[in-house]
Amino acid sequence: MPLLPGQSPEMLDRLRNMDLPASFADTALGNLENNTSQVTLNGQPYNVIRPGELYPGVWGWDAAFHAIGLAYGSGERGLEELEISALGQTEDGRIPQILFYDAELANRTYYPGPNMWECESANGLPISGLSQPPVYGFALEKILEIDPAAEQNEDKVRELFNVAYNYQKWWYEERDPEGTGLVVSIHPWETGRDNPIEWDPIFKRIRATDEFQDMPFDPAVRKDIRIDEHGNNNAKHRPSDEAYKMFTHLLHKVKDNGYSIKDADGEYRKDFPFAVQDVTINSMLQASNEALIRLSERYGTPEQQRELRRWGTQTRESFNHLWNDEAGAFQSRDTTTGKLTETSNGSFLALATSVPSEYQAARMAHLLDDWKHKHGVKYHICSSPPDHADFNTERYWRGPIWTIVNYVAAEGLLMQGARFENPAILDKGLEVTLDSLELVQMDGGAFHEYHNPVTGKGCGAKSFGFTSVAFLDLTSKLTHYKTALEAAGEKPGGTTVG
Ligand code: DGY
Numbered sequence: 001m002p003l004l005p006g007q008s009p010e011m012l013d014r015l016r017n018m019d020l021p022a023s024f025a026d027t028a029l030g031n032l033e034n035n036t037s038q039v040t041l042n043g044q045p046y047n048v049i050r051p052g053e054l055y056p057g058v059w060g061w062d063a064a065f066h067a068i069g070l071a072y073g074s075g076e077r078g079l080e081e082l083e084i085s086a087l088g089q090t091e092d093g094r095i096p097q098i099l100f101y102d103a104e105l106a107n108r109t110y111y112p113g114p115n116m117w118e119c120e121s122a123n124g125l126p127i128s129g130l131s132q133p134p135v136y137g138f139a140l141e142k143i144l145e146i147d148p149a150a151e152q153n154e155d156k157v158r159e160l161f162n163v164a165y166n167y168q169k170w171w172y173e174e175r176d177p178e179g180t181g182l183v184v185s186i187h188p189w190e191t192g193r194d195n196p197i198e199w200d201p202i203f204k205r206i207r208a209t210d211e212f213q214d215m216p217f218d219p220a221v222r223k224d225i226r227i228d229e230h231g232n233n234n235a236k237h238r239p240s241d242e243a244y245k246m247f248t249h250l251l252h253k254v255k256d257n258g259y260s261i262k263d264a265d266g267e268y269r270k271d272f273p274f275a276v277q278d279v280t281i282n283s284m285l286q287a288s289n290e291a292l293i294r295l296s297e298r299y300g301t302p303e304q305q306r307e308l309r310r311w312g313t314q315t316r317e318s319f320n321h322l323w324n325d326e327a328g329a330f331q332s333r334d335t336t337t338g339k340l341t342e343t344s345n346g347s348f349l350a351l352a353t354s355v356p357s358e359y360q361a362a363r364m365a366h367l368l369d370d371w372k373h374k375h376g377v378k379y380h381i382c383s384s385p386p387d388h389a390d391f392n393t394e395r396y397w398r399g400p401i402w403t404i405v406n407y408v409a410a411e412g413l414l415m416q417g418a419r420f421e422n423p424a425i426l427d428k429g430l431e432v433t434l435d436s437l438e439l440v441q442m443d444g445g446a447f448h449e450y451h452n453p454v455t456g457k458g459c460g461a462k463s464f465g466f467t468s469v470a471f472l473d474l475t476s477k478l479t480h481y482k483t484a485l486e487a488a489g490e491k492p493g494g495t496t497v498g
């Protein structure tokens with residue numbers, strides 16, 4: 001990837017001067033290991049990783065990102081993590097939002113636990129009834145890039161390629177009611193972003209229904225609100241009770257239909273209250289399509305190659321339906337009204353695909369600039385728009401920064417920078433990388449789940465998997481660019497990295 005003549009001196013200075021404590025990478029890998037438990041599933045021993053202290057299970061997109069982070073220690077271990085996630089796959093191909101590796105623990109410490117979901121994987125393990133952004137195929141390719149030695153285990157890679165392929169197929173066969181290649185999500189938990197400002201108008205519509213109003217909900221069922229070691233309650237960092245009533249209501253809606261959005265005749269139902277072409281899910285679906293198309297040359301059958309290319313073309317061509325030119329970003333689309341929603345940090349994940357044109361990539365880089373420099377915000381990338389009246393710097397997805405989202409966005413900006421050779425796009429990729437690393441550094445090795453975009457303060461769980469993975473990958477990118485800068489005698493200009 002090139003550093004360009006137009007690269008800003010400010011960014012090059014930051015790149016040159018950013019020194020990270022060497023021990024942080026060990027801590028990041030250590031976090032993943034410390035979040036690991038040895039369990040027996042269907043008679044076999046496994047090392048399962050929970051995302052962090054609030055979450056006693058294997059989460060779908062967390063596990064795929066953990067696999068990328070683990071590959072910085074050993075690609076073999078990264079593949080093992082994908083293998084564990086695959087234990088949760090359903091007969092029809094869905095990788096679940098949550099695989100509960102210890103049902104008793106999850107029922108006791110997490111809401112909603114397996115007793116509430118009443119759902120099973122193909123091999124009888126307790127799972128939730130939803131999915132999450134499909135990072136699986138994207139992660140498989142990343143592991144092989146980070147540690148090419150992992151490819152020696154060709155049978156294992158082929159097996160995981162098939163898991164990833166069947167997962168993509170599930171999205172296209174079970175979640176594409178409009179037949180456009182833009183798939184639909186039916187629950188905020190599925191998008192991985194529970195409570196961004198983006199969903200507020202949809203929640204408002206649902207809240208006005210009698211069905212919602214008549215539903216009894218006791219917030220005491222929640223187990224995510226805790227008192228920490230300093231006696232502080234984390235409630236102001238977590239979604240509100242009102243949001244939890246919504247999540248529960250939507251859970252009942254999908255559960256009542258057997259976790260499918262089709263009717264008994266296999267026709268798509270049109271009455272799901274939350275039916276969104278989520279920008280995160282569609283971006284990761286396309287990023288995984290593109291990764292799997294490349295991998296299919298070695299691991300796929302001719303039919304799989306054909307199908308992947310077909311899905312990839314269809315989703316890429318339809319993606320412009322999610323482009324809001326006024327906002328200068330891709331946005332999710334509410335299929336009930338046909339309207340685009342709001343910009344969020346999820347909007348920038350589309351950059352990690354071949355979808356954006358140079359114009360779109362440059363507009364998104366510009367929008368990021370606007371978000372960072374006009375609203376008291378000091379770090380990239382807010383999870384909800386900082387100029388919105390309901391922006392909140394510390395409440396889950398209503399403002400705080402998720403460095404794992406930054407990682408995918410940075411990956412995308414650097415990729416678009418190389419594609420289009422526009423220094424502003426590449427510059428923004430470097431800036432997102434540097435901001436994310438600075439946040440983790442300021443956090444002093446605590447690796448919090450998310451960060452306040454104004455003060456940089458860490459919030460949520462500590463020693464968090466997502467943050468550890470983002471740190472490991474972005475550190476490797478930083479090293480890459482610093483080496484290029486040094487090799488060019490510290491003068492940018494046509495310097496090629498890697
Ligand atoms: C939670 O429990 O907070 C998760 O976001 C659901 O996936």
